[in-house]
Amino acid sequence: MELGMIGLGRMGANMARRLARQGHQITAFDPSPEARAQAQAPGIGPVGSLSELIAALPSPRILWLMVPSGQPVDSTLDQILPALAAGDIVIDGGNSNYKDSQRRGARLAELGLHFVDCGTSGGIWGLEEGYSMMIGGAPEVVESLRPIFASLAPSPTSGWGRVGPVGAGHFTxxxxxxxxxxxxxxxxxxxxxxxxxxxxxxDLHQISEIWREGSVIRSWLLDLTAAALEKDPGMTGLxxxxxxxxxxxxxxxxxxxxxxxxxxxxxxxxxxxxxxxxxxxxxxxxxxxxxxxxxxxxxxx
Known part of the structure; x- marks a missing residue:
């Protein structure tokens, strides 16, 4: 599938890379020239403006936003909505407040556009391990995006799913x-x-390693804790x-x-x-x- 990625911070750029590795074509924009340059890779075509990004996408357009929550999301929508057409899809993959997502979903619906809120977890490890995604939106719209979510998730059938209507993804x-x-x-x-x-x-690192195997409190957070304790058990300099x-x-x-x-x-x-x-x-x-x-x-x- 072809889609536009808006926001090439660390997580946005990594999501674009994971999608490109699995055969998706990404047109990407970020206001930072440095971020655009760093995102350049096979399957990813950075452009210099939002208008270029929208013009490069086939209809119906799919736009994935990875911008800071709050006003930056509304500002981005203000810039792109006049250029979109009925049937286009906007996905907010950032950490927006679910009430904002409900408001934005209603705004786009009045224009004949689709809005999907995707709560995304995975951080810097998502590029290799995949992302956990909690998705809110109309069932048929989310289903049409299945190839994208399946490519970003840890596996095509696990780690992601539609949890409810618009707003439910960010609430979850x-x-x-x-x-x-x-x-x-x-x-x-x-x-x-x-x-x-x-x-x-x-030896706190030793204990963390013992707990990682077989313990009822084992988790990925414990794995990360063990890595931190191995590097600096005294937390010096922090x-x-x-x-x-x-x-x-x-x-x-x-x-x-x-x-x-x-x-x-x-x-x-x-x-x-x-x-x-x-x-x-x-x-x-x-x-x-x-x-x-x-x-x-x-x-x-």
């Missing part, structure tokens, strides 16, 4: 990322306890700053809206936020309170 990916937050936090806390048990002189893409926040907000208790995901999000407070006022105030009521010692900076 949002919850996926919320679960990821909780799993990461549990691993981090467990290894921190092991690290602080000095009397046993534990600062305790953990970023977030926003999907953990959306998951917590959705849990509250639905009256669903989600304490693990919520606390893992709070842990990430706390990691960024280099000069924690709340911790200082806690120390001051303890000194006030109990005369406990405080440390002066």
């Amino acid at each position: 990916k949002m919850i996926h990322n919320g679960i990821e937050y909780g799993m990461m936090e549990a691993y981090a806390e467990g290894f921190a306890i092991l690290h602080h048990k000095r009397e046993f002189d534990l 600062e305790p700053w953990v970023d977030d893409s926003g999907e953990g926040r959306w998951t917590v907000a959705e849990a509250i809206a639905l009256d669903v208790p989600a304490p693990v995901i919520t606390m893992s999000l709070i842990g990430r936020l706390r990691s960024r407070d280099r000069d924690s006022y709340s911790d200082k105030l806690l120390a001051a309170m303890r000194q006030q009521f109990g005369g406990h010692a405080v440390k002066k900076g």
Whole structure:
């Protein structure tokens, strides 16, 4: 199949490469000339503008967006929609909020266009291992895109699927990322306890490798943890700053809206936020309170 890829960051470029390797023809655009140059490969034809990209595609056009969530997606749609025709398909493969995807789907439907939201997981490993894809859209539209999804997935029949109407793909990916937050936090806390048990002189990399085989807590995240511990078991040179893409926040907000208790995901999000407070006022105030009521010692900076 032929399709247009808009956004050639690391993940977008890797998805284009995986598709091209399996015989798809990709016309690609990114506002960065450097990104376009780096994406040049057999089966991938970078172009210098969105208008060139749209003109190069056969009808019905298939456009895959891999741009940052939020305003960049709306801005891209504003630029391409006037040039599209009824029956064309736009896929958002980024980390958009599902409510935005529902709004965008309705907007495109009024123009006779199809919108598909594809929650995509796989990160930098997807090029070789394949991507897990949670897809929202009309059944017949998603089915027409089967060759693309089958090529991107770990196998043609696994790791991907339509999960519901427009919005359902990004909603499912949002919850996926919320679960990821909780799993990461549990691993981090467990290894921190092991690290602080000095009397046993534990080899954390060895333990992670033991757990990877046969253990009920084995997972790909544990595989990645083991690789990190092998490289730098003391985490030297790293600062305790953990970023977030926003999907953990959306998951917590959705849990509250639905009256669903989600304490693990919520606390893992709070842990990430706390990691960024280099000069924690709340911790200082806690120390001051303890000194006030109990005369406990405080440390002066």
